[in-house]
Amino acid sequence: MFRIVEARFLAPEVKLFRIEAPRIARKRLPGQFVILRVHDHGERIPLTLADSDPAAGTITLVVQGVGRSTRLLNALEAGDTIPDVVGPLGKPSVIEKVKTVVVIGGGLGTAIAYPTAKAFHEAGSHVISIIGGRSRAYVILEDEVRAVSDRVIVTTDDGSAGAKGFVTERLAEVIQSDPRPDLVLAIGPIPMMRAVAEVTRPVGIATVVSLNPIMVDGTGMCGGCRVIVDGKPRFACVDGPEFDAHQVDFQILTQRNAMYRAQEKTALESPPPAAASTAEVPAGSPGEPHDCRMVRAIPELDGVWRTCPTPPTAPVSGS
Amino acid sequence: MAHVPHASDCPRLRFLIRTAIPTTTFTPMSHPLSPKDRMKIPRQPMPEEPPCERAHHFLEVNRGLDAAVAQREALRCLECKSPRCVSSCPVGVKVREFVGLVVAGDYLGAAAKIREDNVLPAVTGRVCPQETQCEGACILGNKGESLAIGYLERFVADYEIRTGQTGLPARAPLTGKRVAIVGSGPAGLSCAGDLAQHGHEVTVLEALHEIGGVLVYGIPEFRLPKDIVRGEVANLERLGVSFRTNVVVGPSVTLDELMKEEGYDAVFVATGAGLPIFLNLPGEHLCGVYSANEFLTRINLMKAHEFPAYDSPVYDCRDRDVMVFGGGNTAMDAVRMARRLGARTARIVYRRSAEEMPARAEEAKHAHEEGIEFLYLTAPLEFVGDAQGRLTSVKLQRMELGAPDASGRRSPVPIPGSEHELPLQVAIIAIGNRGNPLVPGSTPDLRTTRHGYIIADPESLKTSKRGVFAGGDIVTGGATVILAMGAGRKAARAIHEFLVSGSW
Ligand SMILES: Cc1cc2nc3c(=O)[nH]c(=O)nc-3n(C[C@H](O)[C@H](O)[C@H](O)COP(=O)(O)OP(=O)(O)OC[C@H]3O[C@@H](n4cnc5c(N)ncnc54)[C@H](O)[C@@H]3O)c2cc1C
Ligand code: FES
Numbered sequence: 001m002f003r004i005v006e007a008r009f010l011a012p013e014v015k016l017f018r019i020e021a022p023r024i025a026r027k028r029l030p031g032q033f034v035i036l037r038v039h040d041h042g043e044r045i046p047l048t049l050a051d052s053d054p055a056a057g058t059i060t061l062v063v064q065g066v067g068r069s070t071r072l073l074n075a076l077e078a079g080d081t082i083p084d085v086v087g088p089l090g091k092p093s094v095i096e097k098v099k100t101v102v103v104i105g106g107g108l109g110t111a112i113a114y115p116t117a118k119a120f121h122e123a124g125s126h127v128i129s130i131i132g133g134r135s136r137a138y139v140i141l142e143d144e145v146r147a148v149s150d151r152v153i154v155t156t157d158d159g160s161a162g163a164k165g166f167v168t169e170r171l172a173e174v175i176q177s178d179p180r181p182d183l184v185l186a187i188g189p190i191p192m193m194r195a196v197a198e199v200t201r202p203v204g205i206a207t208v209v210s211l212n213p214i215m216v217d218g219t220g221m222c223g224g225c226r227v228i229v230d231g232k233p234r235f236a237c238v239d240g241p242e243f244d245a246h247q248v249d250f251q252i253l254t255q256r257n258a259m260y261r262a263q264e265k266t267a268l269e270s271p272p273p274a275a276a277s278t279a280e281v282p283a284g285s286p287g288e289p290h291d292c293r294m295v296r297a298i299p300e301l302d303g304v305w306r307t308c309p310t311p312p313t314a315p316v317s318g319s
Numbered sequence: 320m321a322h323v324p325h326a327s328d329c330p331r332l333r334f335l336i337r338t339a340i341p342t343t344t345f346t347p348m349s350h351p352l353s354p355k356d357r358m359k360i361p362r363q364p365m366p367e368e369p370p371c372e373r374a375h376h377f378l379e380v381n382r383g384l385d386a387a388v389a390q391r392e393a394l395r396c397l398e399c400k401s402p403r404c405v406s407s408c409p410v411g412v413k414v415r416e417f418v419g420l421v422v423a424g425d426y427l428g429a430a431a432k433i434r435e436d437n438v439l440p441a442v443t444g445r446v447c448p449q450e451t452q453c454e455g456a457c458i459l460g461n462k463g464e465s466l467a468i469g470y471l472e473r474f475v476a477d478y479e480i481r482t483g484q485t486g487l488p489a490r491a492p493l494t495g496k497r498v499a500i501v502g503s504g505p506a507g508l509s510c511a512g513d514l515a516q517h518g519h520e521v522t523v524l525e526a527l528h529e530i531g532g533v534l535v536y537g538i539p540e541f542r543l544p545k546d547i548v549r550g551e552v553a554n555l556e557r558l559g560v561s562f563r564t565n566v567v568v569g570p571s572v573t574l575d576e577l578m579k580e581e582g583y584d585a586v587f588v589a590t591g592a593g594l595p596i597f598l599n600l601p602g603e604h605l606c607g608v609y610s611a612n613e614f615l616t617r618i619n620l621m622k623a624h625e626f627p628a629y630d631s632p633v634y635d636c637r638d639r640d641v642m643v644f645g646g647g648n649t650a651m652d653a654v655r656m657a658r659r660l661g662a663r664t665a666r667i668v669y670r671r672s673a674e675e676m677p678a679r680a681e682e683a684k685h686a687h688e689e690g691i692e693f694l695y696l697t698a699p700l701e702f703v704g705d706a707q708g709r710l711t712s713v714k715l716q717r718m719e720l721g722a723p724d725a726s727g728r729r730s731p732v733p734i735p736g737s738e739h740e741l742p743l744q745v746a747i748i749a750i751g752n753r754g755n756p757l758v759p760g761s762t763p764d765l766r767t768t769r770h771g772y773i774i775a776d777p778e779s780l781k782t783s784k785r786g787v788f789a790g791g792d793i794v795t796g797g798a799t800v801i802l803a804m805g806a807g808r809k810a811a812r813a814i815h816e817f818l819v820s821g822s823w
Contacts, residue, residue: 023571032570037528043621043630044528069630084528086565216621216631219526219567220755221536221593222613228604233597238756252604255708259606263632 001081002036005058010140011133013065014108015074016050022057024049024087030115031093031210031242034059035218037084038072045069046215046237048112049088059085062111062140068267089218090241093208095119098182100126102174103149104167104196106188107133110140112210113187114148121148128181129153130170132188136161168195181205186245190254197245207245211236213256228252354397362464363392370688374658377540377624380685381445381473386426389474392467393421395459403456404468409805410509412436414453414468421471430479431486433472438512438555439505439804441480441547444473446538447801448679480550487558491518496818499524499583501568501758504532505800506589506791508555509807510814515558517815522583523560526567526757529620532591533792534800536620537612539652541659542682545619569757574765578786585786585814588765588773589807592752592792598644602702603748607634607710611643611653611749618656637661640742642713644668644699645749646675647797651682653747654691662745666692668699670718670731696720696731700738702746713743752797762787772796779813780806785823788814 006018024034033048051060065071076082093116101120105113110131121127129149133139135158146152153170154162163170167188174181184207186196193209200207213225213236220238227236228249234240352360366382367373373380384392396418404414412433420429433440449455449469457465479485496519500507503525511521529535531548556562566572568590577583595610597603614633617623621631641657643650646669658665667686669676672695676683687693700714717737720729754771766774766783773782773789780788790806792798817823 023566027571041622041629084565086526086528086567086571088570089567216613216616217527219593219757221595222616223595223597223610224613226597226604233604252708256604256606258707259634260632262635263626267627267630267632 001083002085004076004078004080004082007076007078007080010062010111011138013074014111014138014140015063015065016111017061017063017073017076018053018058019061019082019085020057021059021085021087022054024085025052025057025059026054028052028059028088029092030095030119032088032090033218033241034061034085034087035089035215036073036082036086038069038076038082040083042072042083043069044084044216044218045073046089046212046218048210048241049115050111051115059087062108064108067264071268086218089237091239093119093185093242095123097123098125100128100179100181100183102128102130102171102181102184104130104171104184104186104188104192105132105145106167106186106192107138108140109186109188109192109210110145113185114141114145116185116187117145118148121150126150126179128174130155130167130174132156132167132192133161134158166195167192168199171196171199175199175203175205183208184245185209190250190257193245193248194250197248197250201246208242209245209248210241211243211248211253212241213253214259227256352394357395357397358459358463360391360395362395362467363388363470365467365470367685370685370690373541374689375661377659379544380541383477384470384474386474386478389421389471390424393418393471395466396422397458399458403458404453404466407456408436408453409799409801410436410808412453412472417475418466418468418471421475426475426478427482427484427486429475431488433475434486434488436808437804438509439551439800440472441476442505442534442543442551443801443804444469444471444476445543445547446679448799450680452801480547485554487554488516490516490559493520494518494818496520496584497522497582498585498587498814498818499577499581500587500589501574502526502532502589502591502791502793503530503552503562504589504591504791504803505534506591506793506803506807506810507532507587508551509804510587510589510790510811511560511807512555512558513808513811514814515555515560517811519815519818521560523562524566524568524572525562525564527620528564530562530564532589536616537649537652539615539619539656541655542652567757569761573761574758574784574787575762584818585788587780587807587810587814588758588782588787588789588793589791589803589810590755590758590793591803592772592797593755594753594771595748596751596753598699598748598750600699600701602704602710604708605702605704605710606708607704607744608702608746609634609748611645611649611747612752614653614747615649615656618660624660633660634745636745638663639744640664640666641745641747642666642668642694642741642743643747643749645751646671647677647749647751648679648682650747650749651678651686653749655682655686655689657745657747658689658691664692665690666694668694668697668715670696670698671728672696672720675728698731698733699746702743703740710744710746711742712740713746714738714740752792754793754796758793770796778809780810781813781823786817 003020035044047061050062065074103117127149128151129145130153132155187210215225216222218237225236226233229243230247402415417429417432453468454465500523514521530552534548595612617633622629623631623633641662643654696718703712717734718731721732724730759767775789775794780790788810790810791803
């Protein structure tokens with residue numbers, strides 16, 4: 001059990017958690033993530049580590065309530081516990097001193113980009129941060145980002161804070177100005193990261209994105225998180241999550257992330273899991289009248305099951 | 320001390336294990352039959368859920384023998400002087416002795432006898448490939464059918480669980496030595512059991528949120544009910560083994576930290592072969608293409624078939640065409656699972672022919688009965704999808720068997736002009752795994768093979784790093800539950816020696 005020591009909303013649907021997890025706090029480096037389960041019937045969801053405090057033994061997560069699990073998580077408060085948190089997973093960001101780095105955070109991505117911006121700042125780089133959101137309320141962690149950046153540009157889609165427009169427009173300006181950035185790091189929604197890659201590709205500026213494919217175990221065991229980079233499959237949980245933006249196949253990532261769209265909708269509409277905890281009873285039970293799909297599907301196939309349903313055969317009796 | 324749950328507390332388990340407990344006393348066979356009469360008794364069949372019904376539920380297929388049948392089966396044993404079944408068991412279970420105890424009606428004694436060599440009898444009685452091990456060596460098999468050793472093992476193990484009288488071995492006085500075991504699959508569990516018996520303090524570290532490795536995330540409920548695994552884990556807890564989930568050794572804590580900072584005197588690495596191999600074909604990224612590991616994990620561990628009562632989804636197989644590529648146990652499990660999820664067609668696609676198929680004979684038989692179709696001598700060429708990136712069909716090619724390859728198996732050769740396309744919405748790839756790199760990747764002085772397996776001495780299971788032993792699939796590559804358990808035992812012996820002598 002992992003105890004939540006602090007929980008507060010940063011923006012609508014966006015909540016910050018500080019959670020006791022001393023082992024993870026001690027090891028965590030920028031760019032890494034954890035996988036957690038909110039309850040006993042929960043799925044394993046990957047969340048990037050926004051920060052950690054080894055002395056206090058806590059990790060910081062910033063969560064956007066989009067699906068059922070993240071909404072359940074966002075309903076938790078300080079003092080509540082989370083059954084499973086495992087990490088830190090994935091490769092840390094490669095932080096080496098470059099002269100100028102642009103760190104772009106779109107929406108929730110700001111929380112993920114912040115630790116990397118901080119690390120570059122500490123490594124002595126000139127850090128330009130571009131943070132964006134739908135409107136003023138969705139621009140998060142502005143003060144924190146300011147503290148580790150040499151320059152901060154805020155953008156909103158509606159112009160309610162900073163400049164009106166998309167982060168890519170501001171990026172295009174930054175690229176034109178002096179000093180020309182050596183590295184761009186972009187974290188946010190897939191369309192944003194893809195757009196950033198297209199801005200930097202023609203001018204040949206190295207660009208890194210942090211990908212968020214669907215995951216299960218997070219240890220390289222299932223391959224569900226595979227993304228196509230440079231034409232080859234890579235497992236985001238162990239080979240990533242950061243990859244060269246110019247090599248990533250964003251279309252495949254978008255398609256794979258939509259794989260369970262229908263189920264996600266059902267999940268949001270179905271009652272919370274507590275009400276459905278009869279699931280311990282195995283689905284279906286023998287003997288119930290049923291519509292045998294096998295007969296429909298392969299009528300030509302001859303098998304023992306053709307004679308079904310029969311009462312279970314009694315063991316051979318002798319003596 | 321907190322109440323340690325015991326398997327027999329669980330009403331569901333009682334329901335699952337339908338082995339009839341004798342309510343009346345039966346007459347133990349005090350006058351065993353003559354060899355000739357014993358050979359007249361036919362091998363007792365395993366009662367099974369009818370195929371047509373079980374294709375729609377997740378209950379265990381094999382129901383288990385009842386006591387009377389088990390006794391009759393046990394009577395078939397010829398009690399060989401030097402039993403070949405014992406020497407061909409990777410952990411040397413004393414088959415003749417335990418079968419004798421079954422004949423005598425002492426089921427708990429029989430179970431205790433097995434436990435001397437095998438800490439997971441209820442598991443191995445269900446999933447061991449007996450036909451190539453104990454039963455394959457049984458002398459009865461020369462003329463007729465071998466003794467059903469697996470059924471008997473399962474019978475006594477279930478009897479023990481049912482009656483809640485698991486005869487745990489005694490624990491030696493505490494030695495004060497601490498051992499960390501990385502990975503909670505069969506290798507880790509058996510090593511933990513043996514070391515705890517020697518009086519060492521054992522902690523098992525597991526990356527996932529449940530204990531059991533492949534036994535919980537890979538092998539399906541219909542073959543190995545998860546409550547059985549939980550019961551065995553509870554037994555180990557009662558023996559004094561502690562379990563910690565959610566610890567990924569490597570990223571969470573390194574081997575060096577375990578030994579230097581956390582005070583462990585030795586470590587056993589049993590992380591399994593957990594890196595799925597893909598076919599490397601065009602279209603493998605399409606939605607609907609899974610590794611068998613992912614497909615089975617979503618269902619066995621995450622219970623996706625009970626979505627939305629559980630949060631994890633799985634691709635809807637209902638009224639869809641499903642193909643599983645591969646011919647091992649994993650492939651059989653995946654295809655039978657797809658059948659249970661309501662697949663319209665559920666097919667195995669295997670490059671070679673039925674004879675070369677590595678799956679256990681019983682699995683292939685059950686699959687056939689459940690209406691699984693087998694496309695032998697067929698290999699995929701390409702997965703084809705629609706504009707949304709969803710799998711819609713597969714291009715296949717026929718093969719024929721050519722000259723034997725390095726492994727001695729005849730290697731499949733494509734037949735030119737045999738390319739064809741079939742509709743397909745779910746593809747599951749079950750062609751094997753490689754070693755998981757997390758531990759070696761964080762331990763530079765741990766030597767590995769080209770394929771990422773840890774190099775360990777075959778006898779002592781010592782690795783290149785002092786104090787670190789390794790065994791199971793992470794050393795051998797994908798093998799079997801019992802071989803992994805055998806490795807766990809060997810390691811426990813070597814670790815005990817190392818802890819006592821202090822010399823490497
Ligand atoms: C679907 C399927 C069906 C099978 N059917 C059969 C069968 O019928 N009969 C049979 O004999 N064999 C069968 N096998 C093979 C058998 O299950 C394996 O050979 C056996 O489980 C190997 O045991 P192990 O202990 O080495 O590893 P595993 O069972 O793989 O356990 C390794 C454990 O280590 C954990 N781990 C990995 N890395 C770390 C880390 N860094 N830190 C902490 N924990 C870690 C993993 O999460 C896992 O729980 C089957 C395998 C599969 C996949
Ligand atoms: S999440 Fe399973 S391999 Fe990456």
